[in-house]
Amino acid sequence: MLKTRIIPILLLKGNSVVKTIRFKDPRVVGDAITNVKVFSNRMADEMVIVDIEATEKGRINENLIKRLSASCNMPLSIGGGVKTIEDVDALFRSGADKVVINSEFYSNPGLLTQVANKYGVQSVVFSLDVKKIDGRHMSVSHSGSKINDVTALDAARSAVQAGAGEIILNSINLDGTMKGYDLELVQLISDNVDVPVVVAGGCGGKEDCVSVINAGASAVAAGSIFYWIGESIITIKKYMNINGISVRII
Amino acid sequence: MSKKVGVIDYGAGNLFSVDNAIKGLVRDRFVSSDPEELMNADYIIFPGVGSFSDGMKGMKKYGLDEFLKNYVASGKPVLGICLGMQMMLTEGYEGGGVHQGLGLLEGTVHKLTHINNSRIPHMGWNDVYGNDMIDIPIFKDIELKSSYYFVHSYHATLSEEVKKVYTDFYGIDIVSGFQKDNLFATQFHPEKSQSLGVKLLKNFLNIGRN
Numbered sequence: 257m258l259k260t261r262i263i264p265i266l267l268l269k270g271n272s273v274v275k276t277i278r279f280k281d282p283r284v285v286g287d288a289i290t291n292v293k294v295f296s297n298r299m300a301d302e303m304v305i306v307d308i309e310a311t312e313k314g315r316i317n318e319n320l321i322k323r324l325s326a327s328c329n330m331p332l333s334i335g336g337g338v339k340t341i342e343d344v345d346a347l348f349r350s351g352a353d354k355v356v357i358n359s360e361f362y363s364n365p366g367l368l369t370q371v372a373n374k375y376g377v378q379s380v381v382f383s384l385d386v387k388k389i390d391g392r393h394m395s396v397s398h399s400g401s402k403i404n405d406v407t408a409l410d411a412a413r414s415a416v417q418a419g420a421g422e423i424i425l426n427s428i429n430l431d432g433t434m435k436g437y438d439l440e441l442v443q444l445i446s447d448n449v450d451v452p453v454v455v456a457g458g459c460g461g462k463e464d465c466v467s468v469i470n471a472g473a474s475a476v477a478a479g480s481i482f483y484w485i486g487e488s489i490i491t492i493k494k495y496m497n498i499n500g501i502s503v504r505i506i
Numbered sequence: 507m508s509k510k511v512g513v514i515d516y517g518a519g520n521l522f523s524v525d526n527a528i529k530g531l532v533r534d535r536f537v538s539s540d541p542e543e544l545m546n547a548d549y550i551i552f553p554g555v556g557s558f559s560d561g562m563k564g565m566k567k568y569g570l571d572e573f574l575k576n577y578v579a580s581g582k583p584v585l586g587i588c589l590g591m592q593m594m595l596t597e598g599y600e601g602g603g604v605h606q607g608l609g610l611l612e613g614t615v616h617k618l619t620h621i622n623n624s625r626i627p628h629m630g631w632n633d634v635y636g637n638d639m640i641d642i643p644i645f646k647d648i649e650l651k652s653s654y655y656f657v658h659s660y661h662a663t664l665s666e667e668v669k670k671v672y673t674d675f676y677g678i679d680i681v682s683g684f685q686k687d688n689l690f691a692t693q694f695h696p697e698k699s700q701s702l703g704v705k706l707l708k709n710f711l712n713i714g715r716n
Contacts, residue, residue, distance in 0.1 A: 257674055259631040259653060299700070301631055302655075322522070329527045331655055331698045351522040353555070353657065353698060375518065375556050376589075376600075378627035378657045421627045421659070452625045474625055504631040504653045 259504040260496065261301035261475035262465070262489050264482055265456055266291055268307040268336065271320060275479050277432035279385075279400030282308065285483045288320065289327050295482075296328035298489045301504060303332050304424060304454075304477060306356060306383070308399060310337025316346050325351025333381050333424075339364075344371050348379075356424065358383040359397040361411075362404050365418040372419030382420035384412055386441060387428045393441050400428050412445050422452045424477065430458030434480050437464055439471040446472030461487060462495040469501050511535040511711065512547030514574070516564035518556035518589070520697065527697035531708050541573035549711055550577055553697070554589030558615055558660065559601025561589050562608075571608055578610055583688045583713045585644070591683075591691035592662055600660050611686050613664040624676035627659045634682050634694070638669035642685045644692075644709045645671070652702050654694035656682070661693065688713075 266273045266288065273291045274282035285291075295303055305324060307317055314337070321334060334347050335356025344355050344367075355375075360367050361382060371380045385396045386408040395404045395411035404411070412423055425445050427438040437458045446453040452474035459465065459478035468476055481487040493503040513524050515537050528535060528551070538544050552574065554561055565571045578584055586594050595607045598615035607615070618626050631653040639645045656673070661680045664670065673682035673693070683692040690710060696703035 257633065258628065258656075258676070261630045296700070325522060326526050328700075329523065329697060329703060330700055331657065331695075348520065348555075349522060351520070351526065353520060353523070353695075373557065374560065377659055378629065379555055422629060450620060450625055451627065452629050475630065 257502045259301070260469055260501050261454070262492055262503070263302045263304055263454060263475055263477040264295045264300050265304045265306070265477050265479045267479070268305060268317070268320070269309055274308070275432060275483055279428050279431055288324060292324045292327045295489070296330055299504070300330065300489055302330065304356065305332060305334045307336030311359065311398070316343050318346050318350050321347065321350040321352070335381070335383060341367070341370050341374065344375070348375065354379045354381045354422065356381045356383045358385065361415060361418070362395070362397050362406070365414060368415060368418040368420055372421070377419055377421035380420050381422045381424055382415035383424045383426065384408060384415070384445070385426050385428055388438070393444065396428055408441065409444055409448060412449050416449050416451055420451060422454060423449065424454045424456060427457035432480050433458055434460035434484070436460055437468040437471070439467060442468055442471040442473050446474070461485070462492045465492050465496055466499045466501065469496070508534050509548045509711065510546060511549045511551065512544045513537045513551045513553065514544060514570060515539045516561065516568060516570050518554055518561055518564055520553060520555055523697045524551055524553045524587070527704060528707055528711070531704070531711055539568040539570065541569050544573060545577060548582060550574070550582070550584045552584060552586040552590035554587065554593070556589055557601040558589065558592055558598035558607070559605045561593050562605055565593065565608070574608060575610065578689055581688050583690065583710065585710045586689070586691040587697070588658060588693060588695060591693055592660060594689065594691060595662055595664070598660065610689055611664065611668065611684070612666040613662055615660050615662050617660055618675060618680070621678060622676040627657060628675055629657050630655070632656050632673045634671050634673055636671040639671050642669050642671065642683070642690070643713050644685070644690050644706050646709045648702065648705060654692070654696065654699045654702065656694045658693060
């Protein structure tokens with residue numbers, strides 16, 4: 257039986273990992289390579305690595321990505337500043353298994369198709385950042401700064417149609433708050449697409465990991481709980497397991 | 507005696523990851539598109555991500571399709587991973603229409619079908635099992651139902667009797683690996699499967715040595 261994945265999200269700023277709250281105020285939580293090694297040793301099922309400076313600096317930090325990939329042998333979804341097929345090529349060359357695309361999708365959905373044709377649908381991850389505004393879930397891009405005139409659901413559907421093989425669903429309202437996931441949003445998206453949906457934003461403890469899976473998520477992503485409250489992947493997995501969720505236990 | 511490991515580069519694939527996973531196991535290793543150079547290898551790893559049709563195009567472009575057939579005939583071990591495994595078969599349906607594979611083993615590659623609320627791609631860790639597992643050398647000392655990392659939308663159906671292992675995809679058994687003589691293959695990614703993946707690769711690189 258397919259196991260439910262636990263996926264740490266690492267946001268890169270230079271050579272450091274940072275943690276944000278509602279996509280703002282990045283605080284350094286450690287060195288990138290050390291983080292990758294630690295999560296790998298603790299048997300994370302996969303890692304998502306996003307360079308939050310890549311867009312602003314207009315470059316993919318190939319050198320660092322290569323060093324990160326070489327520090328583990330586990331599945332890596334890598335993104336940040338991905339605009340062209342050449343950017344995607346660079347990430348695959350550096351050890352990415354999947355590329356994470358966010359902002360570029362809204363102006364150029366064809367990029368997803370291009371990547372899917374070249375590397376397969378399974379390698380295209382659409383990062384869907386969502387802000388709840390007046391009760392509506394709207395899609396947001398450019399690190400949370402640009403609210404698009406497209407609902408989260410419409411964005412999810414068209415991304416899958418364009419070639420996304422997975423969605424990372426992130427609630428900006430809840431990011432870094434540890435108040436629990438937006439289960440209504442999770443249900444809305446996971447009920448309406450048939451690719452895996454990885455959910456991030458708001459995890460405050462192992463109980464949230466169980467409820468988000470029961471709401472329809474395929475995998476649990478988190479950052480804060482690992483850094484601020486020291487929750488470990490192993491204790492989360494044990495808790496999920498006793499609650500009837502199939503996980504990979506080593 | 508030192509062993510030389512060649513990784514086939516046909517323009518698609520996670521070559522970096524394969525090289526990274528075997529770097530601690532073997533010193534003499536190389537990645538190449540050159541049939542002549544690859545022919546000198548004692549072991550061949552044939553990895554891949556991407557679509558079946560593009561993969562075959564790449565193989566033909568470098569004459570690697572003929573190379574692999576000759577290499578297999580020489581009796582030296584080959585390990586196909588994911589798309590590499592799929593391209594070993596007779597034909598595949600990814601990339602529009604039907605595309606001829608390498609035909610090293612009879613079988614076809616079709617898209618996974620949506621059943622029991624399945625999500626496609628099949629993405630994540632899943633168990634590998636089957637009565638033949640114990641007889642396939644790459645699984646030596648690896649427990650039944652060990653978890654490996656999968657990421658694929660197409661799967662292989664074999665029409666030839668060979669030793670094989672399975673994985674459950676929402677209630678359906680799909681083929682997740684096989685052995686035909688010196689030909690080995692996995693649908694999952696050992697190079698991404700942490701310590702159990704390294705163990706499998708180590709087993710592969712020990713074939714014919716003990």
